[in-house]
Every structure is written in structure tokens, then in C-alpha cells.
Amino acid sequence: MTKIKYQTFLYLLFFTTIFHVACEKKAPIPEEKFIEVYVDLLIVQDTTRTDSLSLDSLKSFVFEKHGISGEEYNENIYYYNSEPKMWEEFFNKAISYVEERKKESEK
Numbered sequence: 165m166t167k168i169k170y171q172t173f174l175y176l177l178f179f180t181t182i183f184h185v186a187c188e189k190k191a192p193i194p195e196e197k198f199i200e201v202y203v204d205l206l207i208v209q210d211t212t213r214t215d216s217l218s219l220d221s222l223k224s225f226v227f228e229k230h231g232i233s234g235e236e237y238n239e240n241i242y243y244y245n246s247e248p249k250m251w252e253e254f255f256n257k258a259i260s261y262v263e264e265r266k267k268e269s270e271k
Contacts, residue, residue: 191244192239193232193237199261200230201237204226204229205223205226208226
């Protein structure tokens with residue numbers, strides 16, 4: 165390979181790598197926080213009469229409590245939907261989180 169072709173190849177490889185890293189999807193909400201938000205949403209929805217408060221206001225309350233927006237939450241849902249295998253791991257961790265909270269409340 166000539167020197168110019170070799171340099172061109174290295175530049176192309178470098179920019180391709182940079183582009184790939186820059187475009188890599190990341191969840192806007194860290195997994196631990198997402199688990200807490202998700203579980204809190206389930207608890208609020210299951211323990212509150214929906215006729216007294218609208219579902220949207222309940223969601224807003226939970227999002228505000230955790231310092232996130234509805235858009236961030238929806239982006240996280242979209243991110244997890246793009247990789248369905250992540251849901252299985254997520255749900256297993258969420259179940260463990262609920263079990264820990266239950267143990268703490270029983271003390």
C-alpha cells in the first residue's frame with residue numbers, strides 16, 4: 165500500500181469510528197433511576213383512584229419527584245423498545261427493586 169492510500173485508510177477508519185461512537189444510542193435516564201420511576205408509576209397507578217386525579221397528573225407528579233421530564237421517559241421507553249432483550253433484564257431488576265422495597269417497608 166502506498167503511503168497516501170495508507171493515510172487515507174487511517175483517516176477513514178478514524179472518522180468512521182468517531183461517527184459510530186457519536187451516533188451510538190444511549191438511554192437518557194440511567195437504568196437505576198428508570199427502574200425507580202417505572203415502579204413508582206405502577207404503584208401510583210395501582211393505588212390511586214383514577215377518578216380523583218387524572219393519569220397525566222399522576223405521571224407528572226412521579227416525573228417531578230425523580231427530576232425527569234415526560235419526554236425523557238418516553239425516549240427511554242423508545243430506547244428499550246429498540247432492543248427488546250433489554251426489557252427482560254430491566255424487568256428482572258425491577259422485580260428485585262420491588263422486593264427490596266417491600267422488605268424495607270416490613271421492617
